[in-house]
Amino acid sequence: MIADLSLYLVTDPDLCGERGVVETVRQAVDGGVRIVQLRDKTATDAETTAQLLELSRVIDGRALLVVNDRLDAALAARKQGARVDGVHLGQGDASVLRAREALGPEALIGLTANNADHFEAVRALPPGTVDYLGVGVIRPTTTKPDHPPALGVEGFRALVEATALPCVAIGGVAIDDTERLRDAGAAGLAVVSALCAAADPTATAEAFVRRWRAAGTPRVLSIAGSDPSGGAGIQADLKSIAAHGGYGMAALTALTAQNTTGVSGLHVPLAAFLRQQLDAISDDIVVDAVKIGMLANADVIRTVAEWLDVVRPPIVVLDPVMVATSGDRLLDQDAEAALRELLRRAHVVTPNLEELAVLAGRSISGWADALAAAEELSAMIGAAVLVKGGHLDGDDVPDALVDVARGVRREFPGTRIRTANTHGTGCSLSSALATRLARGETPVDAVASTRSWLRESLRESEGLQVGRGHGPINHFAGLWARGGVETNRAPEEIRAEWWQRTAAVRASIDELPFIRGLADGTLARDPFLFYLAQDALYLREYARVLAEASRLAPTPREQAFWAHSAEGAIIGELELHASWLTPDEGVDASTFAASPAPATVAYLDHLRSVAFGGDYAELIAAVLPCFWLYTDLGRRLHAGEFGDYARDPRHPYATWLATYADPAFEDATDQAITLVADAAAIAAPTARDRMLRAFEVSSAHELAFFAAPFASAVSA
Ligand SMILES: Cc1ncc(COP(=O)(O)OP(=O)(O)O)c(N)n1
Numbered sequence: 001m002i003a004d005l006s007l008y009l010v011t012d013p014d015l016c017g018e019r020g021v022v023e024t025v026r027q028a029v030d031g032g033v034r035i036v037q038l039r040d041k042t043a044t045d046a047e048t049t050a051q052l053l054e055l056s057r058v059i060d061g062r063a064l065l066v067v068n069d070r071l072d073a074a075l076a077a078r079k080q081g082a083r084v085d086g087v088h089l090g091q092g093d094a095s096v097l098r099a100r101e102a103l104g105p106e107a108l109i110g111l112t113a114n115n116a117d118h119f120e121a122v123r124a125l126p127p128g129t130v131d132y133l134g135v136g137v138i139r140p141t142t143t144k145p146d147h148p149p150a151l152g153v154e155g156f157r158a159l160v161e162a163t164a165l166p167c168v169a170i171g172g173v174a175i176d177d178t179e180r181l182r183d184a185g186a187a188g189l190a191v192v193s194a195l196c197a198a199a200d201p202t203a204t205a206e207a208f209v210r211r212w213r214a215a216g217t218p219r220v221l222s223i224a225g226s227d228p229s230g231g232a233g234i235q236a237d238l239k240s241i242a243a244h245g246g247y248g249m250a251a252l253t254a255l256t257a258q259n260t261t262g263v264s265g266l267h268v269p270l271a272a273f274l275r276q277q278l279d280a281i282s283d284d285i286v287v288d289a290v291k292i293g294m295l296a297n298a299d300v301i302r303t304v305a306e307w308l309d310v311v312r313p314p315i316v317v318l319d320p321v322m323v324a325t326s327g328d329r330l331l332d333q334d335a336e337a338a339l340r341e342l343l344r345r346a347h348v349v350t351p352n353l354e355e356l357a358v359l360a361g362r363s364i365s366g367w368a369d370a371l372a373a374a375e376e377l378s379a380m381i382g383a384a385v386l387v388k389g390g391h392l393d394g395d396d397v398p399d400a401l402v403d404v405a406r407g408v409r410r411e412f413p414g415t416r417i418r419t420a421n422t423h424g425t426g427c428s429l430s431s432a433l434a435t436r437l438a439r440g441e442t443p444v445d446a447v448a449s450t451r452s453w454l455r456e457s458l459r460e461s462e463g464l465q466v467g468r469g470h471g472p473i474n475h476f477a478g479l480w481a482r483g484g485v486e487t488n489r490a491p492e493e494i495r496a497e498w499w500q501r502t503a504a505v506r507a508s509i510d511e512l513p514f515i516r517g518l519a520d521g522t523l524a525r526d527p528f529l530f531y532l533a534q535d536a537l538y539l540r541e542y543a544r545v546l547a548e549a550s551r552l553a554p555t556p557r558e559q560a561f562w563a564h565s566a567e568g569a570i571i572g573e574l575e576l577h578a579s580w581l582t583p584d585e586g587v588d589a590s591t592f593a594a595s596p597a598p599a600t601v602a603y604l605d606h607l608r609s610v611a612f613g614g615d616y617a618e619l620i621a622a623v624l625p626c627f628w629l630y631t632d633l634g635r636r637l638h639a640g641e642f643g644d645y646a647r648d649p650r651h652p653y654a655t656w657l658a659t660y661a662d663p664a665f666e667d668a669t670d671q672a673i674t675l676v677a678d679a680a681a682i683a684a685p686t687a688r689d690r691m692l693r694a695f696e697v698s699s700a701h702e703l704a705f706f707a708a709p710f711a712s713a714v715s716a
Pocket residue numbers: 008010037039068069088089090091092093110111112133134135144168170190
């Protein structure tokens with residue numbers, strides 16, 4: 001088996017301090033360390049053996065365990081039942097040939113190589129003697145005072161280019177080196193102080209792992225059945241993996257004969273052959289994530305479980321295919337029992353409602369039941385459960401990610417996309433999710449971006465015209481629309497780009513006679529009152545749209561924010577009536593009962609149509625210009641950009657203009673921008689485009705709204 005060396009912890013008893021080596025290792029492995037090297041220069045062989053026994057218990061197969069220098073201690077610990085995977089030897093330590101002979105062909109043997117001569121000597125060794133090289137130091141480090149000269153990243157690159165053996169970079173490695181070292185050919189980062197001296201080794205390891213994953217192309221394996229029509233099974237998985245920027249691999253559990261109208265045949269190869277496929281992959285390729293789909297029988301399931309126990313991939317997403325859409329059970333009792341065992345080896349499971357009911361052992365008659373069942377299942381298996389609401393009745397089809405052990409319970413609201421092209425949706429979703437996780441996204445972000453992509457792929461499925469039944473989704477809708485691999489964008493980048501997109505609208509607003517007159521006080525009373533009456537009409541409906549955003553919001557924080565904003569809009573409307581739209585201000589009853597002007601109707605129609613579409617991200621993009629452009633204008637008016645109205649006691653609109661520069665509203669605007677930019681950052685490209693379109697259309701309506709007092713029959 002090829003070892004996953006991505007994050008390699010070398011221990012140091014001094015740097016681990018009071019926390020101790022064992023506890024540091026436990027925490028670092030919790031955070032994603034894949035290989036641990038016990039390195040203690042002063043311990044006796046007996047002490048090293050005892051430590052290996054303890055570490056082996058704590059690591060419990062979740063990472064590989066090797067020992068520095070002490071071949072005899074490794075052998076002794078193995079004799080006493082410890083799982084010691086191998087040794088790391090330096091140029092002056094025991095011979096790697098002797099280590100191979102003593103530890104056997106399956107052991108992991110690492111060798112230090114710091115210069116061209118070392119690499120030359122490695123080439124002369126019989127193949128299979130050494131499994132990886134430790135190459136460094138990258139930069140000077142006090143952790144090993146007798147270290148060789150520093151190579152730097154480019155020196156490392158030059159050395160490792162010449163070997164096919166995986167090379168880990170060691171010596172002075174910090175988290176900010178991650179991308180450059182991975183690019184230079186490192187198979188992993190070996191660190192001592194960065195983890196041993198970390199205040200929180202779990203969080204630090206997680207941060208390293210995320211950076212490492214984000215810096216490379218994830219190698220994602222689908223273990224599933226074949227659908228020759230290409231919409232489900234491994235064919236769908238491979239498309240999903242590619243659509244999310246992963247390298248896809250597939251081990252076949254079964255061959256089906258099927259198309260978009262149904263399944264007409266099934267052939268299950270021997271489980272031993274599945275194991276052969278799996279071993280062929282893991283002997284040669286580091287598997288960053290596994291997606292597991294259809295498993296035909298108990299033999300197949302147990303084979304997958306045994307392989308997982310050996311390889312321990314860092315991400316396992318299991319789609320427990322066990323109940324057909326018709327409600328028929330697809331697995332016999334023996335297989336169901338084996339599947340329950342397999343669930344414990346998964347990190348995320350993605351059941352539909354029927355499967356969740358069977359696995360949690362309870363009936364599900366609505367979304368509340370589904371959430372309760374997901375909690376129970378998550379607690380039972382110690383993994384996250386992505387419960388999918390697609391099989392609920394009605395237009396609301398939420399999903400939720402529930403992970404009891406890690407305190408996650410996140411709902412993702414959604415409205416049903418009306419299409420018959422749902423073939424392979426579950427397969428596609430789970431493999432996309434595995435790929436997103438393998439790219440270093442947090443589970444919540446990975447679910448959010450996967451859902452955004454899936455909704456896009458469902459929406460764009462009609463154009464494919466595949467089959468007469470339930471056709472496939474369009475896995476590459478985003479890619480084809482963009483002409484490139486979809487990647488997440490930084491929220492700050494989106495914020496800047498979207499603001500830039502409003503530049504022309506802002507410049508035009510600034511030139512409007514209404515704004516100029518408002519600022520210098522020359523604006524006549526009629527257009528002013530016209531504007532206020534339209535504003536009041538607008539705010540009332542805008543509040544309803546904000547309330548819809550609150551209803552669709554995925555988190556309680558966002559839900560509260562939009563609800564609070566809706567309340568603010570209604571209060572604004574009431575205040576307009578109380579302060580300005582009164583007989584005292586010369587407003588007669590007809591102005592009061594003003595009907596919406598064309599600009600108001602058009603703006604509200606746009607907002608309502610986006611709200612009706614039920615897409616939260618698009619909706620919050622549509623409501624944003626009212627926050628952003630208004631705040632910007634208020635800030636600049638207040639700053640005297642259009643003349644110093646605030647200092648002029650005779651200015652007729654001074655009190656009105658003062659309300660523009662309300663700090664609480666500025667703060668709310670900032671929050672709204674952040675929520676929209678965050679949502680856009682993880683949206684699929686076409687979804688992000690739709691958000692931007694909604695935002696730009698609303699911005700144009702803002703301009704028309706400010707222009708309306710002079711465009712409409714105000715003077716009449
Ligand atoms: C992964 C890894 N690479 C290099 C070393 C250094 O080993 P060595 O050259 O034997 O020096 P000491 O660690 O024994 O001081 C390593 N330990 N691990």
